[in-house]
Amino acid sequence: MRARLKSFMELERIASIEGLGDERKCAIFRVKTEILKTMTSDLLEKGFYWILPVMLSRATDPLWPDPGASIEKRPELEVYGVRVKAMQSMILHKRVLVSLGPERFFIYSPNIRIERRDRALTGRHLYEFTQLEVEVAYARMEDIFKIYEDLIAKSIRAVKERLRDELKLLGRDGIEVPETPFKVFKRREVEERYGADWELKLSRDLRNPAWVTDIPREFYDYEDEEAGEWRNFDLILPEGYGEVISGGEREYEYEKMLRKIERDGLRRENYEFILNLAKRGLLKPSAGAGLGVERFIAYVCGVRHVAEVQPFPRIPGIVSEL
Numbered sequence: 001m002r003a004r005l006k007s008f009m010e011l012e013r014i015a016s017i018e019g020l021g022d023e024r025k026c027a028i029f030r031v032k033t034e035i036l037k038t039m040t041s042d043l044l045e046k047g048f049y050w051i052l053p054v055m056l057s058r059a060t061d062p063l064w065p066d067p068g069a070s071i072e073k074r075p076e077l078e079v080y081g082v083r084v085k086a087m088q089s090m091i092l093h094k095r096v097l098v099s100l101g102p103e104r105f106f107i108y109s110p111n112i113r114i115e116r117r118d119r120a121l122t123g124r125h126l127y128e129f130t131q132l133e134v135e136v137a138y139a140r141m142e143d144i145f146k147i148y149e150d151l152i153a154k155s156i157r158a159v160k161e162r163l164r165d166e167l168k169l170l171g172r173d174g175i176e177v178p179e180t181p182f183k184v185f186k187r188r189e190v191e192e193r194y195g196a197d198w199e200l201k202l203s204r205d206l207r208n209p210a211w212v213t214d215i216p217r218e219f220y221d222y223e224d225e226e227a228g229e230w231r232n233f234d235l236i237l238p239e240g241y242g243e244v245i246s247g248g249e250r251e252y253e254y255e256k257m258l259r260k261i262e263r264d265g266l267r268r269e270n271y272e273f274i275l276n277l278a279k280r281g282l283l284k285p286s287a288g289a290g291l292g293v294e295r296f297i298a299y300v301c302g303v304r305h306v307a308e309v310q311p312f313p314r315i316p317g318i319v320s321e322l
């Protein structure tokens with residue numbers, strides 16, 4: 001079970017670059033390297049294109065309405081006389097690319113999410129992190145489950161086989177390769193059992209990662225209106241590590257997206273390019289997701305705070321020297 005953090009003193013120690021060269025940090029960075037290598041190779045073997053990220057854009061993920069988000073500020077700046085936003089996720093770019101360009105690709109995408117500072121002690125939040133984003137044209141949720149189940153099982157197996165000493169040093173040699181396929185729960189089912197804040201309670205009860213589907217959130221995830229269900233999901237890690245992947249099947253119909261954008265109180269002009277593609281019948285149905293890279297590495301290493309896997313920790317509320 002992930003040990004809880006109790007004080008800001010502990011956070012300041014984690015945020016400092018003092019321990020950057022010590023044995024423990026080196027072990028974490030070796031685990032990180034092995035995980036990135038395994039995941040990248042697996043996606044390349046499966047025929048995915050490797051796309052590089054954008055970091056500033058006129059439009060980004062609204063992260064609204066999202067039950068998990070606690071954004072206190074959305075950084076914008078002016079370049080060449082145009083207001084641009086820091087990427088909160090590349091979902092909008094993924095939808096355009098998968099429709100007009102390669103039909104399956106992945107991106108290591110840096111995201112800036114200025115979380116409220118009271119999230120510092122959760123051990124699970126950062127204000128800069130990386131998502132391993134995947135998007136596949138005409139895919140269903142279940143196809144995306146399989147892709148990430150492979151990535152997770154293969155990378156944990158690789159770390160166990162090749163980095164035994166590092167896992168021992170981190171006190172994590174007990175980590176098991178999870179059994180696949182992972183269990184799938186409906187959000188209503190876990191809500192009934194654990195209440196509205198089900199994420200961490202479920203996480204603490206799990207022995208193996210599990211999917212939770214049908215989560216009301218941003219307009220871009222597909223709603224099956226007849227069944228009254230969202231075709232989207234989160235992956236919840238065991239031991240209190242919580243959510244590590246969000247994704248879903250996507251909306252592609254003009255009228256429906258417009259209705260949802262209005263329902264959410266979003267500014268239509270931010271999504272005009274996607275709406276235009278949809279209107280012209282060019283927005284392809286797709287499914288995809290993003291994995292929180294640091295969160296996954298934190299789980300494999302068994303660390304208390306996700307910032308421990310960053311060389312330059314980005315803890316909400318603590319802006320360190322570098």
Ligand code: ASP
Pocket residue numbers: 061088089090091131133246247248288289290291
């Ligand atoms: N990356 C996620 C997705 O593909 C969106 C998010 O960042 O929450 O759905």
Ligand code: MG
Pocket residue numbers: 063066246
């Ligand atoms: Mg999201």
